[in-house]
Amino acid sequence: MEAKAHALELRSLTRRYGSFVAVDGVSLSVPRGAFLTLLGPSGSGKTTILMTIAGFVAPTEGMVLLDGSDITPLPPERRDFGMVFQGYALFPHMTVAENVAFPLRVRGLSRADRDAKTRAALDLVQLDRFAERKPSQLSGGQQQRVALARALVFDPALLLLDEPLSALDKKLRAELQEELKALHRRVGRTFVNVTHDQDEALSLSDQVAILNHGKLIQLGAPATLYEQPRTRFVADFLGKSNFIRGLVRESRPSGLLLQAGATTLVQQAPGGPRPAPGTTALLSLRPEKIALLAAGETAENSVSGSILSWAYLGSGFLLVVRTADLGEIRVALPAWRAPIAPAEGLAVRLGWSADAAVPVEDDLVADAA
Amino acid sequence: MEAKAHALELRSLTRRYGSFVAVDGVSLSVPRGAFLTLLGPSGSGKTTILMTIAGFVAPTEGMVLLDGSDITPLPPERRDFGMVFQGYALFPHMTVAENVAFPLRVRGLSRADRDAKTRAALDLVQLDRFAERKPSQLSGGQQQRVALARALVFDPALLLLDEPLSALDKKLRAELQEELKALHRRVGRTFVNVTHDQDEALSLSDQVAILNHGKLIQLGAPATLYEQPRTRFVADFLGKSNFIRGLVRESRPSGLLLQAGATTLVQQAPGGPRPAPGTTALLSLRPEKIALLAAGETAENSVSGSILSWAYLGSGFLLVVRTADLGEIRVALPAWRAPIAPAEGLAVRLGWSADAAVPVEDDLVADAA
Amino acid sequence: MQRNSLGWWLLLLPAFLLMTVFYIAPILQVLTISVTEPELGFGNYERLLTNMGVQRVIGTTLRIGLITTGIALLLGYALAYVIALAEPRAQRWWLLCVLLPLWISVLVRAFAWVTLLRRQGLVNEGLQGLGLIDAPLPLVWNEFGIVVGMVHYMVPYAVLPILASMREIDPRLLAAARGLGASRRTAFLRVFLPLSAPGLVAAGVLVFIFSLGFYITPAILGGGKTLMAAEWIKLQILDIIRWGMGTMLATVMVVAILVTLGIFSRIIDLRRMFGARA
């Protein structure tokens, strides 16, 4: 299987439209057989990057390499990449089988070869029963699977997915996420996926590239990005986070001591450059890593406040707690055997450990530019 | 405030279209000042009920009462209900101020009164700066707030909301949910909301009515519905759930003893009729109420299995565990300090307490009909 | 898609030139003759100020055009309203009925009106049979006949842009107006009418301009007594062989039409007039 998987590399890819820079010097490489997701808000350049890989957009600068050889000048039909378009782009005048056979037909395969491969591809996505239907007679999820079969039937070097799940409703999306993950494992090919849905990126990918304003902000495994975001944008875009600003009082290998108003915070600072004493540092603290402290209970960091508002979500509560020194802090609390019954104005004490938060760069100014 | 809030009652409301029964004998009452959400999948009749309350649809049978008096024959313009339509339905040829003043104008208020009330309503939704803009110049969230101001400006007896947040993206939706909740508290009026989004229903409402195929399945506070669903449909529609079927071996006031294959389950059965020994019972067990047991650890119920698949969601893992006796069990596990690193095929032991699951009626057959 | 786009355009250039020549050249030719026949100069145009006959023709054309436009808009709006509010299945049938006459040669339709409206026609005989009139009414070979025939021809052209405009109106807006306290009538006047106005204006411009250039219907239903611009031009060119005068009025008409379009293109989307939304 690995033999069929290819490695992709982007070298300082830039694409300008007039004075607008859609993609700004993005370099990254995708190992053989990996599942890479390009994640970012709309306008972050993620789709332009995918279209550059596919050959529909010519980069202004930089190049695209497949297994080390430059494919930048090749037109899309010569790249041999499978692609699943947003909204699937199935040919409405062809049956499911004709859709799947299309890439084989334009490659001039014999009828027998075409039929065999089409049947195998439809089997792969469990749609063999629907071969003679028109795409319009299929549900959204089935159409999506036809698009996958069509993109995989000609053994493409790479599978490109442009928001493949965005047209589906919530329940179906979760289901097809699992299927897509299983399919990736089964065919063992390199997948490049584009999405703006953080849950999809986290649960599907081996590698996630976070983009904003055309720039690559951080690339890494899902857990790395969630637990050690490099910047405020990454922490905010991938899940919810609280941001705490403090003055660095001490900076040692064992950690930082931060001052925010009258509250002193202890913070581990694993690896990387540590901020100098006297500067301000920004911490990202996930709501689910904060606990409500019972009377007398202690934690490495603790702060008092009162509940400003709360929402019931079934499996949990989301509290917004107003604190004197740290502003509003969001806390996620499991609802099952919750230590308190949330009510507005209720006084609570929050606690978290020294390794719960992470220091992040503040790229909010760049973001607004 | 309470004086301005009104009570609404529906008495065995039925609406047929030919042989299709869109609403099937729905009775419910909304107390003064409450926030009721009608929740159900598409085609469940929730929108038809709202349109019947608004007066756009005449019921085939049954009636609509406001503060005890029958308003069924009144046309919509005589009911004096505020309504926020799906997609807002702002008048594109009028400015924001003209839109908000429209209900006052058709009621023949003087110019001075109109201006004062319009200004007050725009203040309420913090849009006073945008009074002279056209709706097309506003963002989705701002348009939604104009629609709210327009629906509230004439002191309506009731505010009806038809999927008010469905056109907005995820982040904005969460933001406006909080605003809508605060607005409800501020104006102290009775709100009736329609949605298919379970999170919105849980976090916004005082009361949720779950509908399916035109029938009212269960009515209650969000936590009651989530923790004590009456039927399988309710448990499945509101959040994720595992369903476990077992043979009742013993049935006592203290609880049930169920047999599922070689596994014996202990289950509390609070209130209500208890199933007789020898019958089968269906339990709904939420994924977040299941714990992974460490070696030697015990629980009231426990079962062994192996991880079939797993997904990383940032704040947690979702495991699908295959067990011999109970089939596939979904387990939600916090990712922060997770006791295991999930991997396919890993053997795990699951445990839960006797009060974690709830017995539910199996309405899946009725659902398929 | 962006690569090779220059080569692409070079390929299209001949087509573009051909179309321009094909479309613009005939019009320019007409314009040229109007200042060269019978002699070089603006002599033909001076007649606009001096020749009573031309002035009367222009007056008649404008008057009939305006009356036709008014009636066609009224009928067209009513029809479009009925169609827009009908069930989808009924809409299909209504639309077919409205468009059907478009398929039938305008000449055939003009003759049909003659047979209906003449002294021994169905209308006069019917009214006499009912005892409502003693002598036949003069329904044809006058302006009345022309207007009837032209309105009949124009109503479908009025319906299409108005209907397109009405279809763009979100039906929830009317429900919203009712829900906010407006009666059916107020909802129509305050919401539906203003929102369908662009279609009404587009239909008005379309029908008026078409009326100005109408030939067959006025020629047959007017019976040679009421002259409109197109028939006058044909008379000048084919019968009196005064190409200069004929092309002069043709040029005036083309210029007037282009100016009207130029003015309205700033107000409304011209594509609306053909029901085609870009």
Add this chain to the structure above:
Amino acid sequence: MQRNSLGWWLLLLPAFLLMTVFYIAPILQVLTISVTEPELGFGNYERLLTNMGVQRVIGTTLRIGLITTGIALLLGYALAYVIALAEPRAQRWWLLCVLLPLWISVLVRAFAWVTLLRRQGLVNEGLQGLGLIDAPLPLVWNEFGIVVGMVHYMVPYAVLPILASMREIDPRLLAAARGLGASRRTAFLRVFLPLSAPGLVAAGVLVFIFSLGFYITPAILGGGKTLMAAEWIKLQILDIIRWGMGTMLATVMVVAILVTLGIFSRIIDLRRMFGARA
């Protein structure tokens, strides 16, 4: 919305009846005359089988109609393709250029073609000036002239339905075809052409039917030598005063058109022809 809907429809009933009578009555009247003049019976229709003149006219009409349709579709498809692929701003201009001739009276356009194509016209003098021909070519007062004028008139009507059909094609389908390995040409032939076919068929029906009933252009550019159906009808009725024969051919045309529409309405959506999507 549902309440009072009966009262609502009663209100519309008079309008409905009026429109039916207004539209259907003239057509029925024509049909009646064809079996009552000069005497009751199908005598006029028997001439279809016996009269060489009628048969020649019908043959000429069908031949010119088919040629016009073919050329107009070819030009219309090329133009619509260019417009569909152009930038939105460019699209606006192209569309305006294509629609412009629609605004100008068909009579004026017919005369314009006469001046261009006649022996001393711009085309012949140009070709002679370039030395390409020695004697003027017979470009007008024959079928060639009629076809040129009719194609000029029909191209916009061909462009609109084809363009509407092309606009419904999701541009991602072409990208998908390329991405799956199809060259530009294959993507066009296998995806774009089949998906735009409904518009092509609709345009074909529209142009062909319009061609059958055409009067002014053939009358002026044919110079009385090539007779098409509409002119023949006019001759019968106005010049020879044989109402029976004229209305007979008119009826045949109306029936033929309705049958054609009936057949194609099963295949294509008729509303497509006017670019109006319901």
